[in-house]
Amino acid sequence: MVFSSISFLFFFLPLLFLVYFLAPKRFKNYVLLFFSLLFYFFGEKWYVILLITSCVINYLCGIFMERFNKKAFLVIGLFINLGLLFYYKYTNFFIGTFNDIFGFGIHTLSVVLPLGISFFTFQNISYLIDVYRGDVRAQRNLFLYSTYITLFPQLVAGPIVRYKDVNEELDKRDSSYSLFSSGVVRFVTGLGKKVLIADLFYSMGTSIMKSNMSFLSYLLVAISFTFQIYYDFSGYSDMAIGLGRMFGFNFKENFNYPLIASSVTDFWRRWHISLSSFFRDYVYIPLGGNRKGIFKTIRNIFLVWLLTGLWHGASWNFVFWGLYFFVLLIIEKFFLKKYLKGGIFSYFYTFVVILVSFVIFSITDLSQLFVFLKGLFCIGVTLVNYESLYYLDIYFVLIVVSLVGISPYFKEKLENLKKGKLNKVINVCEVLWVILVFVLSVTSLISSTFNPFIYFRF
Amino acid sequence: MKDKVITFLFVGILFIVGICLFVKGDKELSFYERRKLVTIDKVKSDFFGNLDDYMSDQFPFRDEVISFNSVTQRYLFRIKDKNDVYVVEDYLIEKNYPYNEKEVMSFIDKINYINSNYLRDSNVFYSVIPDKSYFLKDGYLKLDFDRLMAQLSKDVNIQYIDIFDSFVMEDYFKTDIHLKQDSYFKVMSVFDRYLNFGYRNLTYNKNVYENFYGASVGKVGSYVDSEDIMYFSNSFIDNAIVKHLEFGKRDVYDKDKLNDVDSYNLFLSGPSSLIEIVNENSGNNKELIIFRDSFASSFVPLLIPYYNKITMIDLRYIKMDLVPNYVDFKNKDVLFLYSSLILNSSSLLKVN
Structure with a gap:
């Protein structure tokens, strides 16, 4: 089940509200656990057993780490978590690669990737390491631990919530109109970002890719990839954070206007923060970070970005995507750093390299990727053609609206105005805005299921 | 006050639309889409597999909602075609x-x-x-x-x-x-x-x-x-x-x-x-x-x-x-x- 679906909005969510807010306080976590498992079951059916098993194993590892041997049960826990992730996500990738390189005829496995496995595996790992380090005490209640892992707002697409960040809220959390309504605003904003903007960029990209391509077409498609991924993913994070607030949880921010970053280093401080901080805290720093000389620093950065690439998908383009950032970060660290201090060059450079990165991210076929990159650098294609100008005209408003949304400028202006005399007017406008975005999003969702059956007839 | 309004409006809309969806009778055929719609019988046979299709197909005022969306896309975002069809002066x-x-x-x-x-x-x-x-x-x-x-x-x-x-x-x-x-x-x-x-x-x-x-x-x-x-x-x-x-x-x-x-x-x-x-x-x-x-x-x-x-x-x-x-x-x-x-x-x- 996804948040941007009619059954989630008008069946799952109202039913959960009803049961959750009527339930006595001591049962609220059980309600959340039950509905989270139901949420997962909707999409993944019997993989819910895998999810429950994973919760039980990690819960036991946490307990056993405190009672018996910390290191042994950390290793066992990591082995099981990474083993499951490898089996479901990477086995076929590696079999395929071996077959390609060595000409083996090994059959691939018929496994379907369980939804959210990358997220809940990383949450389990962060918990085990935190318990190992003594940063948190192991959770004694299996149901509470399972509630943390399966909590539906962050279960399938993050953010990667660390146990130590929600530990207290699992035990005791407040609910108020203020928190709930801020959750609604955040959720609706995310829904709008996903449904009203990201999905249109998807249509834009696919339409243009079908046309005769010029440099401008390639550029527009690269823009559509970038904005689609940003609005889709950050929209989903907004929805997760918003839903968390409705049930009294305060998840950390996952995006901080990454598309206005002044360098790639800055970009990764702002993009998918929960993942980059996971790799920083659980891979980069334990390996020594930048404290053990240049060679080891480069090795550590390489490993982090290789893993970051692979985490995003079991495909070579994701590996290249990670390594692309590795190269850029090394160049920035040792050469470009002094030039990237926020001027026009910084922003332009960052936007261009990010644009290219999302092309690598989006095109899984390497030969197509090569053709696309050639086009994007205006090699062997015309600068503009009629079709690219047509699509620029059609999608101009969408691009402009989206550009407004990648900067905090207007949000900050609004916050300043709220402090002044216009507070009441802005509050009314905010309510109307939320309703408008929600209604438009729902109409768009319904419209996306518009499925005319017209046989080929002319 | 604003918080209460947003809370009740949001929850209210979810409940009212959700209830309407299940209370109103099912429509079997969509004239505009030229296809059969998913009815409650299909949901009974596979609740988890068909619920979303059912709720989307039987959404109150579905045709009007789709029409509204087409118009907003055309005028708000200037998207000229829908499913590869242009609307030009009633044609x-x-x-x-x-x-x-x-x-x-x-x-x-x-x-x-x-x-x-x-x-x-x-x-x-x-x-x-x-x-x-x-x-x-x-x-x-x-x-x-x-x-x-x-x-x-x-x-x-x-x-x-x-x-x-x-x-x-x-x-x-x-x-x-x-x-x-x-x-x-x-x-x-x-x-x-x-x-x-x-x-x-x-x-x-x-x-x-x-x-x-x-x-x-x-x-x-x-x-x-x-x-x-x-x-x-x-x-x-x-x-x-x-x-x-x-x-x-x-x-x-x-x-x-x-x-x-x-x-x-x-x-x-x-x-x-x-x-x-x-x-x-x-x-x-x-x-x-x-x-x-x-x-x-x-x-x-x-x-x-x-x-x-x-x-x-x-x-x-x-x-x-x-x-x-x-x-x-x-x-x-x-x-x-x-x-x-x-x-x-x-x-x-x-x-x-």
């Missing part, structure tokens, strides 16, 4: 784009092949009907029609009957891709010049059905007004014997189809691989064989008075290899009559 125009050289060349190869392998002893002609996108102005994606016609003129080894510039936008249905039947009157004399069927002014009864929605309505997802569909009859047409290879005898005008989701099927009952039309009152032995698409369905009835027999072959539904089992081409007039839509998607034609 729904299906995009025929981009120019597909492979398909066009394949069309040329196919009709040249049929001509040289099956039609050596026949009088063969071809003609092309422009699709509605021919009339799109600048600012829309439109096929390079000049290139298309130049390619045909260069490579097709068959005599061409030029009706391409005979039509205007108003000759087409607003909500359907096809030409109105009366629009063909203006090209009858052009065809007569080549086919010599003896065109003359005949009297027709004009029949009008007032509530016609063409097939493009289902694609555009927004409300448009219905229009009239006219069909012309006289004693030749009424008494003609029409035999379909698949479903036997039918009338020229299949009036039952007027109430179908696709009322254009009024003309010769819609898609059919092979149709024989015999007019015993023609007073001559003229025969015409037409390789055609659905545009010809409304044109051919007007030819009935002039021929003893007309055979219509739609190669989308029958392989060319099989056609000689049913049709003798020797010494017959043969016309390839296709719209520019088929020329740009000719892989549909089952030749070779």
